[in-house]
Amino acid sequence: MYSEKVMEHFRNPRNVGEIPDADGVGEVGNPKCGDIMKMYLKIEDGIIKDVKFKTFGCGSAIASSSMATEMVKGKSIDEAMKVTNKSVAESLDGLPPIKMHCSVLAEQAIKAALLDYSNKNNIYIDGLEDFDPTEDPHDHH
Amino acid sequence: MKNYIYMDNSATTPVKKEVLDEMIPYFIENYGNPSSIYSLGSKSKNAVESARDKVAKVLGAKSSEIFFTGGGSESDNWAIKGIAFANKNKGNHIITTKIEHHGVLHTCEYLERKGFKVTYLDVDEYGMIDINDLKNSITDETILITIMFANNEIGTIQPIKEIGEIAKEKGIYFHTDAVQAVGHVKIDVNELNIDLLSLSAHKFYGPKGIGALYIRRGVKLDSLIEGGAQERSRRAGTENVPGIVGLGKAIELAYENIDENNEKLITLRERLIKKVFDSIDYVRLNGHPTKRLPGNVSFCFKFIEGESLLLSLDMEGIAGSSGSACTSGSLDPSHVLLAIGLPHEIAHGSLRLSLGDFNTKEEIDYVVEKLTEIVQRLRDMSPLYEKAKEEK
Numbered sequence: 001m002y003s004e005k006v007m008e009h010f011r012n013p014r015n016v017g018e019i020p021d022a023d024g025v026g027e028v029g030n031p032k033c034g035d036i037m038k039m040y041l042k043i044e045d046g047i048i049k050d051v052k053f054k055t056f057g058c059g060s061a062i063a064s065s066s067m068a069t070e071m072v073k074g075k076s077i078d079e080a081m082k083v084t085n086k087s088v089a090e091s092l093d094g095l096p097p098i099k100m101h102c103s104v105l106a107e108q109a110i111k112a113a114l115l116d117y118s119n120k121n122n123i124y125i126d127g128l129e130d131f132d133p134t135e136d137p138h139d140h141h
Numbered sequence: 142m143k144n145y146i147y148m149d150n151s152a153t154t155p156v157k158k159e160v161l162d163e164m165i166p167y168f169i170e171n172y173g174n175p176s177s178i179y180s181l182g183s184k185s186k187n188a189v190e191s192a193r194d195k196v197a198k199v200l201g202a203k204s205s206e207i208f209f210t211g212g213g214s215e216s217d218n219w220a221i222k223g224i225a226f227a228n229k230n231k232g233n234h235i236i237t238t239k240i241e242h243h244g245v246l247h248t249c250e251y252l253e254r255k256g257f258k259v260t261y262l263d264v265d266e267y268g269m270i271d272i273n274d275l276k277n278s279i280t281d282e283t284i285l286i287t288i289m290f291a292n293n294e295i296g297t298i299q300p301i302k303e304i305g306e307i308a309k310e311k312g313i314y315f316h317t318d319a320v321q322a323v324g325h326v327k328i329d330v331n332e333l334n335i336d337l338l339s340l341s342a343h344k345f346y347g348p349k350g351i352g353a354l355y356i357r358r359g360v361k362l363d364s365l366i367e368g369g370a371q372e373r374s375r376r377a378g379t380e381n382v383p384g385i386v387g388l389g390k391a392i393e394l395a396y397e398n399i400d401e402n403n404e405k406l407i408t409l410r411e412r413l414i415k416k417v418f419d420s421i422d423y424v425r426l427n428g429h430p431t432k433r434l435p436g437n438v439s440f441c442f443k444f445i446e447g448e449s450l451l452l453s454l455d456m457e458g459i460a461g462s463s464g465s466a467c468t469s470g471s472l473d474p475s476h477v478l479l480a481i482g483l484p485h486e487i488a489h490g491s492l493r494l495s496l497g498d499f500n501t502k503e504e505i506d507y508v509v510e511k512l513t514e515i516v517q518r519l520r521d522m523s524p525l526y527e528k529a530k531e532e533k
Contacts, residue, residue, distance in 0.1 A: 016522050018527070032484075036525065038524040056446060056523040057449065059448055059452045062522065
């Protein structure tokens with residue numbers, strides 16, 4: 001059902017945990033749908049120095065979170081903003097169609113954490129104007 | 142990796158060696174068509190009739206009341222559609238429950254689209270129907286009550302005798318989907334006033350793709366499959382002779398030592414439940430504590446999701462299943478777990494371990510050990526667990 005890459009990230013997820021003094025925290029999804037992702041970012045001089053996640057969800061939700069943290073770690077905010085659900089899914093060698101919303105959640109979790117950082121620090125981030133962290137990723141099927 | 146541990150016996154079971162041995166000759170040597178008049182055909186015919194006798198004996202039925210089908214779903218479809226279409230001049234109302242297998246639920250939904258009215262009875266927190274609800278749902282239009290014998294997900298066994306009595310008293314046909322019960326629970330169709338009963342061989346160490354429908358003599362129902370005169374002209378199609386032979390042998394074996402077997406299974410089941418409750422917190426047992434299938438265990442683990450639990454178990458060589466339909470193409474949690482009143486987020490964390498004849502005490506202990514580690518690992522990853530700890 002899943003690619004080897006998904007299973008590998010599920011078996012050994014990267015960057016699991018919390019950052020107590022995170023600069024931005026984003027939480028998306030809801031328990032009713034069976035998936036919640038929480039993303040913590042440590043940002044210095046516009047660079048994502050550290051990232052951690054916690055996820056309640058299926059195998060592909062955990063793998064998507066793990067992959068997304070790898071894709072933004074050490075990157076600039078602008079580069080992190082370029083991570084999309086498609087690029088997360090592609091990096092995992094694809095997801096089953098019914099699981100595509102997991103990669104959407106991963107993209108949203110990063111953006112939600114960046115939005116939190118942007119609001120707390122009054123820093124404008126290009127591309128977050130229309131972002132709505134409460135949008136239902138299941139509509140993206 | 143250790144040997145594979147199979148705890149999904151409610152999904153299907155392996156074919157027992159003794160069963161396969163009886164089937165083999167009917168593939169190669171005794172391949173005759175049971176409808177042919179020469180001796181090769183008669184051999185097949187005799188094998189089919191001998192299997193029919195075995196099924197009838199187990200259910201306390203007459204051999205002429207047993208009809209072979211392609212499995213549980215066909216039996217359910219035949220019973221429900223057959224009764225509905227043959228009795229629509231008497232009424233158009235059917236009573237069932239919210240926790241039936243989809244073989245029954247989707248058939249009832251189909252009939253609703255054809256103009257029939259269906260009442261879906263609620264169940265309590267254990268998955269048990271309320272007999273008074275059933276009584277109150279009966280109208281002058283009611284032609285069929287179809288209620289499962291035992292639930293496939295949570296194992297709860299319904300008060301079949303009481304349902305049968307009510308149906309008999311009111312002159313309404315009573316069908317029961319006994320796919321999970323046959324081979325595991327003693328059933329006498331006369332004592333329980335059952336008019337139609339569905340069963341499937343692969344749930345009790347027989348082959349897949351073969352089942353039967355018990356139809357009480359005198360019950361009026363349409364055929365589902367039209368064609369030749371097989372099965373007393375009620376179910377057309379050349380008989381699946383090896384499958385029927387396998388079903389016959391499997392049902393005979395299942396009831397040979399049923400009391401002993403069940404005692405062993407219940408001991409294993411209770412060991413599993415107790416050990417899980419001793420080693421893992423935030424867990425609930427789904428289904429009735431005692432009125433349940435001997436081999437069924439169903440849990441919900443809070444703060445984690447069923448599919449990641451199953452994948453993790455599989456990595457340890459353990460096969461179980463989730464009540465959540467996540468893996469079967471739907472993202473909604475199980476209709477059964479929602480019907481017993483569980484909120485969505487808890488229903489998502491379900492695990493069914495169904496035990497069978499080949500499971501051992503050692504396997505139970507190994508599974509609990511691994512399960513404890515896995516649940517903790519997934520909870521350590523879960524933001525919901527983090528919140529619960531903070532609130533504590």
